Amino acid sequence: MREFTYLRAASLADLPASATIIAGGTNLLDLMKHEVMAPDALVDITRLDLNRVESEDDGLRIGALVRNSDLAAHPVIRRDYPVLSRALLAGASGQLRNMATTGGNLMQRTRCPYFYDRRMACNKRDPGAGCAAIGGVTRNHAILGASDHCIATYPGDMAVALRALDAVVNIDGPAPRQVPLADFHLLPDDTPEIETVLRPGEIITGVTLPAPVGGQHRYRKVRDRASYAFALVSVAAVVGMEDGRISQAALAFGGVAAKPWRDPEVEAVLAGQEPSDALFAEAAEILLRPAKAWGENQFKIPLLRRSLIATLRDATGMEAKP
Incomplete structure (x- = not known):
């Protein structure tokens, strides 16, 4: 150092x-x-007054310095946004959650081993150097939204749940602004070194959640071991049911792209339909239509398909049926 x-x-x-x-x-x-x-x-910045969880309009504002463990245990989060609590508790270890903050979690960088190894070519670390991961060990790499310049994944859990909840990132700087989380992280394209929309002189001050929508909240994380491991794939789901049909579904996916992934077409095909394995298989096919494997991570495609179907069966009550 x-x-x-x-x-x-x-x-x-x-x-x-x-x-x-x-x-x-x-x-x-x-x-x-x-x-x-x-x-x-x-x-x-730990002395700044950014460590509160406060009501805002019909929703909630989470300060950038709120610790992950405190946020996961907050009674309003557990009651109204349980998918977020579950995602936080699935991340890292208790010791890390006691230190990690909301803003820092959003800003964490990829865990790609080629990014961390300065002997290896990495366009994210050294633009124009190439991507040693392509043609290398790719087991943990992206299957959605990658490019020939970078196939790294965003490693977090919290942001996947926030994406399903339509969170907005509050940014302070020369011109304070609010950015939907959907737009905050960037796909690599040909500039993988630019990971977020933050500009010089800007800082995350918090995250705003809209009014809770109810429904069933699920967070499914598939990983190599039960704790302290990053997701191979993860699914955050908020699913509403009315009269035996899916009234709304918000689905976000982790471990598969350079940002929390969400596909409106997947949610649209579910809306208004009766739950069925055939419907869920159709949703999975839509989700995976643009997927591309890079060698060893081919297994992520069927794994994501099975994870989505299992999550939807659980959230709609199909798992409980004989």
């Missing part, structure tokens, strides 16, 4: 545009140890 200057900010006005921000540091410190990131200065 290289030398750096450490500062503490007392207010948003204290944040210099060029400094790297640190809160929990659960991802940043790893990157600094590997010298994937080597900032000259770190600005600690």
Whole structure:
């Protein structure tokens, strides 16, 4: 790890545009140890008043410094947005959840081993260098939204649930703005080094959730071991039922793309229909229509199909039927 200057900010006005921000540091410190990131200065923002969960209109505002463990245990989250609580509890370990923050979680970077290994070519770390993952070990890599420049995945769980909940990211800076989470993370295309829409001098101050919609909330995470492992695939689902039919479905997917993935066409084919294995298989085919495997991660395609169908069977009550 290289030398750096450490500062503490007392207010948003204290944040210099060029400094790297640190809160929990659960991802940043790893990157600094590997010298994937080597900032000259770190600005600690943990003293800022951004650690509250507050009602806002009919929804909820979550401060950027709210710890993952606190958010997962918050009574309003558990009651009205349980898919978020479940996703948070599925992530990392208890020790990391006690440190990790809402804003930092959204900003975490890929866990692609080629990104972390400075001896390997990586367009995300060194634009124009190439992508050593293509043709390499690809078991954990993307099957949706990838490009010939990068096939890395976004590793988080929290953002997958937030995507299903239609969350909005609150951003402070020269021109404060709100960005739907759907637009916050970027697909690699030919600029994989640009991972989010944050501009120089901007900072995440919180996340806003709309009014709760009820229904059945599910978070299914398939991983190599029961804890402290990133998703091979994950499914966040909020499904409403009326008179035996699906009134609405919000579905987001993790472990399969450079951002939490959501396909409106999948949700549209479910709306107004009676649950059935044939319907769920049709939804899975639509979801996987643009999928592309890169060698070893071919198994993710049938795994995502089975995970979606199993989640929908559970959320619609089909699993309980004889």
